Amino acid sequence: MDIETVERYGNKRVHHRGGPSQAAPDRTNNKVCFHWRAGRCNRIHCPYLHGELPQPSDGATFHPQGLVWRNSNASSNPGSTSRWGKGHRGAVSGMSRPHRKVQDKICNYFIGGTCSYGENCRFLHSWFVSESISLLTPLKGHQKGVTGFALPAGSDKLYTGSKDESVRLWDCQTGQCAGVINLGGEIGCMIGEGPWVFVGIPDAVKAWNTQNSTDLSLSGPTGQVYAMAVGNEMLFAGIQDGRILAWKFIAVGNRFEPAASLSGHLLAVVSLVVGAMRLYSASMDHTIRVHCAWS
Structure with a gap:
């Protein structure tokens, strides 16, 4: 020896x-x-x-x-x-x-899909760090940025909207694309409320009821719709021209009627939140406004 x-x-x-x-x-x-x-x-x-x-x-x-x-x-x-x-x-x-992993830093090559080290890479091959959450599958198909998504009640489909002017439906069990809806305009936002899916596009808001197949187009916006929120049976939409439009849901006939047009912002309204009987809006004009949403 x-x-x-x-x-x-x-x-x-x-x-x-x-x-x-x-x-x-x-x-x-x-x-x-x-x-x-x-x-x-x-x-x-x-x-x-x-x-x-x-x-x-x-x-x-x-x-x-x-x-x-x-x-x-x-x-x-x-x-x-x-x-x-x-x-x-x-x-x-x-x-x-x-x-062992030496630090909680995500591998840039993993994000780009080109890391050749695999599990031997010293950096994280994950979009987040969690012991209770894991990635099931990436949903690939949109050609431009995704601007909103909705999971309507009673549906097994996830709806996603994109700047590529399309809405895609994804099967929640398989992760496969189940359908594509081309709207002919860039989608600025999308939200879900109950069985309804609302999609903001230039000069209009599309409303779909996934349970009874109702398809509505709410007119009134001028320019792109960038934000939406729902509260007290009302739908609010932030518009490119600085206005906030509101529609009241009428259960009889399953329809929406124009209820109000709120002004004050000088540039596009890009975020809306309803809470404490108030409507809060944020705009590209660097201001946040508080509105009496209803009496």
């Missing part, structure tokens, strides 16, 4: 077999490098150890200077090979550190 000295130069290992040891960079102490453990030490001549201190076994003693028992099978152990840039392996012959 041979004994060899191990000296560490950053993330390199130099072995001296017999004879006096050669000069090495001065080590401030025999501590393991904290940054190396985190997988991000980039110092070529790090003054700390780049390897875990081995635990003594069978009565063997470990000397801080680097004397270790040599494993005769170390040369055939692939785990002892250091990989530059992919986490450092243990510097002691025949020992390797288990792979």
